Amino acid sequence: MIKESELKDGISAIIPTYKGEKYISKLLDSLINQNMDSNLFEAIFIVNGEIDSTPDIIKEYQKNNPEVNIILTESEKGVCNARNKGIELASRKYCIFIDDDDYISDNYFEEVYKHVKPNRIVLGTFYDIDEDSGEVIYSYMTPQLLENSGIVENPYNKIKDAIVITTNKIIPTINVKNSKFNPELTNGVDIAYYANFYPENDFEFYVVNKDIEANYYRLWRHGSISRQDLSYEFNINNRLKVINDINEGLKKAKTPEIKSFIESLTGGQVIKINEYIEKCPQDYTRILKEVLSYNYDFFPYKYLNENLSELNNDKRELIISYAFSPTNTTTSNVVAKRILSEKRNIDVICASLDDLKKDFSLEKVVLEYIINKFTVKSDFSTEWNNISNFINEGIKLINNYERIYSRANFPHSHFLALEYKLKNPDTYWRAEFSDPLIYTFGNRH
Missing domain, CATH: 1.10.287 (Helix Hairpins)
Known part of the structure; x- marks a missing residue:
């Protein structure tokens, strides 16, 4: 494994290319025209898949611009294989992934390089270029970068979209060399890569001020791999x-x-x-x-x-269960298993039951199906005043459901469901009993 001390100062640009003859010259021109000292960066082009005239175009640029470190190689088919090959060859302390139909402003490398540090990722500003009109337009992530500069606090919220695209970021190469793109993926590779890359590294994120205009330009191509037809x-x-x-x-x-x-x-x-x-x-x-x-x-x-x-539409089914996860009772577990078996979005109303034991492991799974969870503050009791409290407080929290489901070992659930049904007679009520509810636990009628 390579050591950081073995890497040279500067930037390695890792550029997969597949049948890029129509666009590659624009990128090559932007690399040739960089303001940064050409000894401080290298451009690694990795040809993958079917060959067109792209290698010949790159070789011509190599010949005419010997002062620029342009490297041409090839890999097995697929953008992930190409990027992994580029990662292997990268020899500078920092690297960037660039797509072959994109390009960068003349000052991009120079300006982002001013802010590099170990354990820091540096981003420029990002724009789209409409393939048909050539117009510079905002992408969905452009506002995030325009609104932030310098070290970004809470980056996983403020610049979330910008940090999960593969391009437009300078990354410490030593960290990248400990990672790989998944060659089994043909799309969504950026999301998959960074979902695994960030947890393994503790980075801070720095955005170059928009006034510097260190810009990354992405060609917005109709029918690109991320905008495929439905299948x-x-x-x-x-x-x-x-x-x-x-x-x-x-x-x-x-x-x-x-x-x-x-x-x-x-x-x-x-x-x-x-x-x-x-x-x-x-x-x-x-x-x-x-x-x-x-x-x-x-x-x-x-x-x-x-x-x-319409995710918060109250018309989905409401589950009424006095005891519910994480409260650890048989009723809680039965209702949770029903939710898991039916795999439908639901709302839930239950009692807090803070005086009973809790099991958060089952709740963790069930919560993935729950849109809204309403909780009535209550300790456990089967006395009528406790049941009445669950009815009166619960009915204030819920409305406009076309379907309700109540589950009882504990009668509170059915009483609240009955109250709701009486107030909303058109609602479909599904009730499930574990035992006859003629007597309470204390054998009281």
């Missing part, structure tokens, strides 16, 4: 593979901030899954079986097959 392979199989890698990263998370950040990366993948389900609802059961086959530690089931704009 089971792209929207389901590939998304589940990416979520699997995200779960691997989640296991490495050392802080609640990183854990929450990595969990949130599943959201974009589920959006693509939902796009497919909306068009092909007949495949929903098949998709759910695929999801379950991975046995994920974390999957945001509550977003699956949901219109995200």
